[in-house]
Amino acid sequence: MFAATSRPVRTRFAPSPTGYLHIGGARTALYSWAYARHHGGTFILRIEDTDIERSTPEAVRAIFEGMHWLGLEHDEGPFFQMQRMERYKAVIADMLDQGTAYHCYASPAELDAMREAQRARGEKPRYDGRWRPEAGKQLPSPPAGVAPVVRFKNPAAGLVAWDDLVKGRIAIDNAELDDLVIARNDGTPTYNFCVCVDDWDMRISHVIRGDDHVNNTPRQINILRALGAEIPHYAHLSMILGDDGQKLSKRHGAVSVTQYDEDGYLPEAVVNYLARLGWSHGDDEIFSRRQFVEWFDLDHITPSAAQFNTDKLRWLNAHYLKQSDDAALAARMAAQLARRGVDAESGAALGALCGLYKDRVATLNELADAIEAFFVDVPIAPALRDEHLGEAARAALGVLRAKLADCAWERAALSAAIKATCKESGLKMPQVAIPLRVALLGQPQSPSIDAVLEAMDRSRVLARLDRVL
Numbered sequence: 001m002f003a004a005t006s007r008p009v010r011t012r013f014a015p016s017p018t019g020y021l022h023i024g025g026a027r028t029a030l031y032s033w034a035y036a037r038h039h040g041g042t043f044i045l046r047i048e049d050t051d052i053e054r055s056t057p058e059a060v061r062a063i064f065e066g067m068h069w070l071g072l073e074h075d076e077g078p079f080f081q082m083q084r085m086e087r088y089k090a091v092i093a094d095m096l097d098q099g100t101a102y103h104c105y106a107s108p109a110e111l112d113a114m115r116e117a118q119r120a121r122g123e124k125p126r127y128d129g130r131w132r133p134e135a136g137k138q139l140p141s142p143p144a145g146v147a148p149v150v151r152f153k154n155p156a157a158g159l160v161a162w163d164d165l166v167k168g169r170i171a172i173d174n175a176e177l178d179d180l181v182i183a184r185n186d187g188t189p190t191y192n193f194c195v196c197v198d199d200w201d202m203r204i205s206h207v208i209r210g211d212d213h214v215n216n217t218p219r220q221i222n223i224l225r226a227l228g229a230e231i232p233h234y235a236h237l238s239m240i241l242g243d244d245g246q247k248l249s250k251r252h253g254a255v256s257v258t259q260y261d262e263d264g265y266l267p268e269a270v271v272n273y274l275a276r277l278g279w280s281h282g283d284d285e286i287f288s289r290r291q292f293v294e295w296f297d298l299d300h301i302t303p304s305a306a307q308f309n310t311d312k313l314r315w316l317n318a319h320y321l322k323q324s325d326d327a328a329l330a331a332r333m334a335a336q337l338a339r340r341g342v343d344a345e346s347g348a349a350l351g352a353l354c355g356l357y358k359d360r361v362a363t364l365n366e367l368a369d370a371i372e373a374f375f376v377d378v379p380i381a382p383a384l385r386d387e388h389l390g391e392a393a394r395a396a397l398g399v400l401r402a403k404l405a406d407c408a409w410e411r412a413a414l415s416a417a418i419k420a421t422c423k424e425s426g427l428k429m430p431q432v433a434i435p436l437r438v439a440l441l442g443q444p445q446s447p448s449i450d451a452v453l454e455a456m457d458r459s460r461v462l463a464r465l466d467r468v469l
Contacts, residue, residue, distance in 0.1 A: 009041030020256035021066035045074035066257035150183035165235035264363030393435035
């Protein structure tokens with residue numbers, strides 16, 4: 001157990017670059033970032049890259065890109081554990097001198113035999129302390145030619161306990177913890193040890209992380225105490241479940257955060273959604289980043305698992321699209337269309353098109369799908385042609401084409417031309433408007449047809465009418 005302190009708030013996000021930044025990691029980063037911002041503290045980015053075989057530069061880049069896209073800019077770092085090896089080794093040397101760590105010469109074969117014997121007796125497999133120095137204990141001479149590991153001398157009695165800021169008080173009997181290896185026989189330090197030295201050196205005040213780390217916490221607290229370090233406050237976030245209630249996997253959300261960018265989600269919508277994925281502020285569902293920072297605390301994080309809901313994310317994204325400034329949305333749409341090879345510099349004004357369609361879509365990709373038809377000729381499906389472009393409809397479109405060739409290209413005049421065509425052809429508005437939509441856009445639904453005409457270049461409108469007449 002440790003007492004609260006008034007030290008400055010310093011949080012950290014410490015991913016391992018063995019994969020992409022997914023929703024769970026992004027939520028951890030967001031909460032750590034927001035807690036630091038709320039308290040005027042410092043947010044640190046640390047890359048835990050000691051798993052040399054699985055860590056990749058591509059994964060590091062993906063982490064940086066994902067955090068930048070979400071707007072989670074760090075104040076210090078990024079720090080890489082592989083660049084701090086000399087520091088870790090120096091601390092281990094000090095611990096060996098002070099007797100809080102010791103060399104263990106047990107071979108892998110010996111350890112396997114030891115655990116097998118324990119299982120046979122119905123005991124929990126664990127290191128039995130055979131090389132642990134104790135008062136009055138006679139240790140054997142180190143075997144020749146054997147490189148030892150270094151083990152932490154865990155307290156043999158008592159409890160290690162902490163008040164978790166999400167889960168409440170947690171206490172573990174030290175007798176349940178064996179002496180952890182903190183340096184392998186090649187001298188490289190292990191994960192749990194590096195984390196402790198980093199949190200100590202970086203003066204981390206609050207560790208906000210997933211609850212898969214709960215089992216590491218008592219070991220880390222004991223190591224920090226042996227180092228004479230101040231213990232951080234811990235907040236362990238519960239897991240995120242998929243739409244189907246199962247552990248989140250690639251099929252329902254555990255993909256790279258940048259995939260949400262590629263799928264047409266807005267970062268502000270994803271941040272808002274992640275914020276509510278385990279935390280609440282009353283009944284508020286939609287709020288700005290500024291409001292989130294102002295409101296965020298650890299008291300209102302639920303200790304139960306959160307459930308990812310794709311439909312809710314789409315709903316939230318649709319809300320942010322509707323609220324977006326047309327000009328800002330047009331800039332995003334220009335980049336989106338350019339990736340498709342569509343030149344949006346000519347023809348319809350993108351801002352006007354975004355204003356027309358943003359209420360009808362849930363993602364930028366859907367918006368691009370709708371707008372692309374204003375720049376690229378789209379085929380008309382045979383079924384739509386048969387249903388909507390019969391003889392009477394085509395005759396009416398011929399009348400309309402003549403009017404559109406020289407009328408003023410603004411909404412009121414275009415609306416008047418359509419109404420006049422209906423009157424002259426003896427048809428109702430849908431009998432002209434729907435065939436016109438099919439002829440222009442290849443689909444029977446669209447925003448108000450006079451607004452669609454106004455947004456499309458006159459020459460393109462006439463050319464598309466010509467192909468069906």
